[in-house]
Amino acid sequence: MTNEIDETSGSMARVHPRWLRAMHWINAVAIVLMVMSGWRIYNADPFLGFAIPNPMTLGGWLAGALQWHFAAMWLVVGNGALYLACNIASGRFARRFFPLPLHELAADAVAALKGRLSHTDPRHYNAVQRAAYLFVIVDIAILVLSGLVLWKSVQFPILRELLGGYESARRVHFGAMTALTTFVAVHLAMIALVPRTLRTMIFDR
Amino acid sequence: MSRLSKPLIGHSDDVLAGLRQEVSRRLDSPLRRRFLRSSLSLGGLSLLSGCTIVGENDVETALRRISRFNDKVQGWLFDPTRLAPTYAESEITRPFPFNAFYAEDQAPEVEESSFRLEISGLVADNRRWTLAELRAMPQTDQVTRHICVEGWSAIGKWGGVPFADFLRRVGADLSARYVGFKCADDYYTSIDMPTALHPQTLLALTYDGQTLPRRYGFPMKLRMPTKLGYKNPKHIQAIFVTNTYPGGYWEDQGYNWFGGI
Structure with a gap:
């Protein structure tokens, strides 16, 4: 309560x-x-x-x-x-x-690869987390837009041409799905490493 | 005839493509589908929910209801004046793939001399049409992309009578909801009236400048570049205009009815 x-x-x-x-x-x-x-x-x-x-x-x-x-x-x-x-x-x-300064992202990425990236405060995302979550938001948006072209290629001509036509949109949709599943795999691996984050996403404590 | 003059390689590619599609069709036969679906959705659902409280039929009913809702959304998204892209003749896919729920050599053989197109339902004039009469109407052609529900696409060239002209000629009730088709291969389907009246909807009598060959739907097919392949009936024998939902061969098995693109 x-x-x-x-x-x-x-x-x-x-x-x-x-x-x-x-x-x-x-x-x-x-x-x-x-x-x-x-x-x-x-x-x-x-x-x-x-x-x-x-x-x-x-x-x-x-x-x-x-x-x-x-x-x-x-x-x-x-x-x-x-x-x-x-x-x-x-x-x-x-x-x-x-903000998401590039030097901070680079430093955090190096620290993450060395296994030394801090997760001490769940209220604060490190730069790698910020970049990863922003990436997946943009990636889902690309999935939705390319999906719209596959579903309704005639009705959305501008979007269709932006994606290089119907056949090209199929590749974009598949590529964005691959990026999304890669994100999910890393996301699940990080949860396994820091189980506390799963609890906060369910109970907020 | 153009088919016989094709190089052997192209021809065998054709046969291979036909075989491949036949194999995938048979794999998706209703029996196998029922088995796969029951095993799959049970597994999938219990995996997702951790239990199987939700009945399988409830899920199926809900999904079909959403599919009907999507028909409405598609009708609303459909712009009757928006044209599908057209292509240069050099971009035509050769050989254009054969695709049906049976192998190519099982395509129906329709006799031209005795053929009569039947018209029924909400029309003023339901006399039967010979192919010669249809060929005497003003013709047009298009090079457009055919998109299959499986995902692949191919560019082809179809010629024939603009379907809107034909519907007006037979005095069809253009405010009716559906136009239905019955075919010589026992296929059947139906479309919405706005798509029937779309300027690119064609009662196709030719393919690539030749009389529509048997494998592409002789004596005629309805060509709509604004709808998926399974909405484009081949070997049409009868056309009817109605306000009663007629369904379709694939649609009655769960494929989306509107099938617009």
């Missing part, structure tokens, strides 16, 4: 407000649905020469995968738009992700 008091009073003791935690987990579920159904859709025409093992995919066949993909897309887009709006309106975006 102290949690609730913290949130309404806006105490600085809080790491992640309730709305942010809710959106994080909705996004996590939506991304898993999108990626797993997306792999099944890719398997219908595996243009990179390899297929994703079917047990790792969602939908059972192409039509089922498409149903999942075009249902979960509303979750990703709706939740993502709300996330951006709340972050910008509350000033959390500016507070937690900026």
Whole structure:
């Protein structure tokens, strides 16, 4: 219950407000649905020469995968738009992700590789975290935009041409998915290294 | 005839592509699909929720409902005046892939002399049409991209009668909701009226300047560069205008009905 008091009073003791935690987990579920159904859709025409093992995919066949993909897309887009709006309106975006000086990012990246990057204060993201979280936000935006071209290439001509046409948009969509799954792998590895971060994303303590 | 004059390599590529698609079709046959879907969604759901409280049929119903909602969204996104991109003839994909729910040698053989196109439903004039009568109408052609629901795309050239002209000629009720198609290969599908009236929607009688060959849908196919491949019926025998949702061969199995791009 102290949690609730913290949130309404806006105490600085809080790491992640309730709305942010809710959106994080909705996004996590939506991304898993999108990626797993997306792999099944890719398997219908595996243009990179390899297929994703079917047990790792969602939908059972192409039509089922498409149903999942075009249902979960509303979750990703709706939740993502709300996330951006709340972050910008509350000033959390500016507070937690900026400034992001390059020299600090370089120094933190070196420290991270040496295993010496500090996680002492969960209220403060180090430069590598800031860069990684900003990266994944931009990457999901690219996934949404390239997905829009794949879904509606005739109706969004400017976006289609920006991405180099329909066939090029397929590659962009797949590349952005690969970047996203790489982020998730690193993200999960970091949680395993610092389990406290998982607790704060669930209970905020 | 152009098919026989193709070099052997191109021809065998064609056969290979046909085989490949046939194999993937058979893998996706309803029986296998049912098995895969039940094993998969149970696994997938229990993995995600940690339990299997949610019934499988509930999930399926919810997904189909969202798909119907997406039909509405697509109808709203569809701009009746927006044209699909067109290409130079040098960009045509050769050979243009054969694709159906059966192998190429099983495509129906339609006899031109006895063929009559049937028109029914909300139309003023439901007399039957010969191919010669359709060829006598003003013709147009287009080089456009065909996009398959599987993801691949290919550029082809189709010629024929603008479908809007044809619908007006038969006195179709242009405020009706659907136009449905019945085909010689037992395929069937249906489209929304705004797409039927789109300037690039073509009752195609030719492919690449030749009479539409059997493998591409003789005697005619409906070519819509604003919709996915499975919405473009081949071997059309009957066209009907209706306000009752007619569904479609793939649509009734779970593919999205609007299928717009």
